Amino acid sequence: MREKADSDLVRRQNRLLLMEALRQHGAMARVEMGRHTGLSPASITSISSQLIADGILEEDTAPHVPSEGSHRRGRPTTQIDFNPKYANVVAVKVSIDGLELALADGRGAILARRTSRTATYDADPTAFGKLVADEITALLAKARVPTTRVARVGIAVQGVADSQAGTVVWSPAFRTRNIAVSSVIEERLGIPCRVANDANMIAEGLIGSDRAGYGGTAAVVFMGYGVGMGLIINGQVYHGPTGAAAEFGHMNHLPDGPLCRCGRRGCVEAYVADYSLLRWASGNAATQPPSFNAIPEAHMLALEEAAHRGEAAAVSAYAKAGEALGFGLARIIAILTPSRIVLAGPGTRAMALIAPHLNRALEAGVVDELRRNVAIEVVPIDTDMIIKGTIDRALRHVDREIFAHGPLMKRGRELENIA
Amino acid sequence: MREKADSDLVRRQNRLLLMEALRQHGAMARVEMGRHTGLSPASITSISSQLIADGILEEDTAPHVPSEGSHRRGRPTTQIDFNPKYANVVAVKVSIDGLELALADGRGAILARRTSRTATYDADPTAFGKLVADEITALLAKARVPTTRVARVGIAVQGVADSQAGTVVWSPAFRTRNIAVSSVIEERLGIPCRVANDANMIAEGLIGSDRAGYGGTAAVVFMGYGVGMGLIINGQVYHGPTGAAAEFGHMNHLPDGPLCRCGRRGCVEAYVADYSLLRWASGNAATQPPSFNAIPEAHMLALEEAAHRGEAAAVSAYAKAGEALGFGLARIIAILTPSRIVLAGPGTRAMALIAPHLNRALEAGVVDELRRNVAIEVVPIDTDMIIKGTIDRALRHVDREIFAHGPLMKRGRELENIA
């Protein structure tokens, strides 16, 4: 409630409303837009024709296939969708053992991908931005898309990202801290760029795919090579004052617990992440420093099997993990009482081993009254979710910050990139 | 971004903008309103004259005292402020040993107060709503204000309040759980009523007194007979999906820790609250159940003095409290990275004893990069803050839900109470 309202705001808001409906439900006819937005048919006509004139949307020229829904009377609908060629976005996922890039069109469809297996841990941190810029250039070259048609770059990274400063504050993928990224990309390519935490991007993707289901407050926990969390508060991913937030993995579980990658002791991650499980199973968790290498899936499968066979060390590792996760979630519930907690990632394969201990910890850790309103679910999420979420977020940002404004600011600085 | 925009929204938004400026900075001239809201003088004239016609605002009739600011040329300003007689609100504070009530006018000035020392712990829970309603009736009778001129009742309670259901889910002030309150008040008095957590109301009061200072994300921790927290997220008090949230006091610190009033073990409150400190000092914290009585201030002063004298048991009690508080805050920081954490309440008297342990725990509990951006302050807050915050919240709600709408819904159901 801080912005003054005038006809400009009305236009922006309603254009955005219409675009959001389109992002969520895909191509639709004008009548449907009316249903989704609550706007009158007259207004829908006016807004959509402007968006079409701006080149942002387009009418579906293909004659509507009458197969579906049998034969209906009346004037047929004309589907409208985003003009895929109007704007592109690039998503980059940085992980411990390399980069993954994707180029998407204005509808969010992926046009090209690129993977590079450069371990960046020990690399010169100043070179990192350049590397990413070069990779993006190569990706665009392959797809024959000029830089000027890319409206935005989104970068998802494990660890703490400061999206205001555009830096990677701390990440297990780098030895050094505070690595500048956004500024380098923006200077080299001239494309607005934003760095964010990878778990937040999963949350972003989930919102994109099911806005109603993630409408209120929810927490998405990623378990795997690390432990991350995306926090959805009032239907929006919470990024905190600086963009660095929801570091569930590095929330303390027990003082003086085992060493974590972040340098502290007793973090949730130091019990639940891949390397932590292996370390517990190996028996000397209290003294052993954390591993900084990527862990092959086979190792984890072997550990799971050992636990299923009943090997004491393996069983106890999952018990410790369940307890740490349970108390961690109990603490989240006490603070935020989310209506939904989603567990995702490869770590959930071992859910059967973890669950009993998790539930016991939850019961011990939080008042019944609060716990009862929280649904805890395990959702299998393909790893591409991070890329998809990053694309989603970038497109939604472009919708809001550029497309919503309309012809009045055609000459605004932010539009340069769409020419 | 979910509401359709039309001229109705524009009117609501700008009326509200103007009223918010008035709430925050007090009576002001039209020019000033323009500065605060960004609206043109023409619009300010139009909006303010409508609000005056509605009876919500009034011009200051008193000839402007020229003393301040010496002699200025030009047409003098006419101050505008809320019409104090247009709407009243009632605030009720429920604590372990009684009720405290206050009646405020439309400007937030307190017109009358009332206190009742009825211990409610063992009382018939169904009688509680009736008791509150009777107390309100008595308060209004004393002030000669008819029920119909009270736009809203706000009730602040220690413990978990479900403001959607209008119930006290769990509170140390009651033996029983899920006590209905709002519905009883609404039926008996016909005034809309809302229950909320007391620490949240402190946060609400702080926002009201210094909106800029609490603009982003902040946590207000109350330490005293219990431990509560109000969470400000993006400038707004976070109430969670049901209205029950930010139960920092009942966030687990250590599994299998000492018993807490909530029935669990190891909550932050079981280390930091008055009764917990006394229990630790008495030596047998592990086995002793928590006290449910109000604790006289003298006991706490004696304990503080004992600790200052260096008595081992007392010193160690504060050390435990500092550690629990420190790790608790560290966990909050990991999840939300608030830019500000405010400690308040009588418990902060012993801050000198607590601080070293608190700081050590913070260092051990959260990555430097996150901790560095958080300012932790101790703010002395008079106990009336809860009443003031409750009044503030009630008035702001009336502004938004009733006054902002304007003449078009003069006949709307919510206005019945203002006649």
Place this chain on the structure above:
DNA sequence: TGTTTTATTTCGGCGTCCAAAAAAATGTTG
């Protein structure tokens, strides 16, 4: 071919904003 049905567009009216000009109310000055 005419009728029915559904989708979309056109038209006129309404509410709110704003810029600019006018009016109001006071201080300053010769």
Place this chain on the structure above:
DNA sequence: CAACATTTTTTTGGACGCCGAAATAAAACA
């Protein structure tokens, strides 16, 4: 003390975006 300067507030006229109602478009049906 009258004319001018200065500041606040109101009035006026135009713009924009929404909406309801009527008109138009494009089919299926009979």
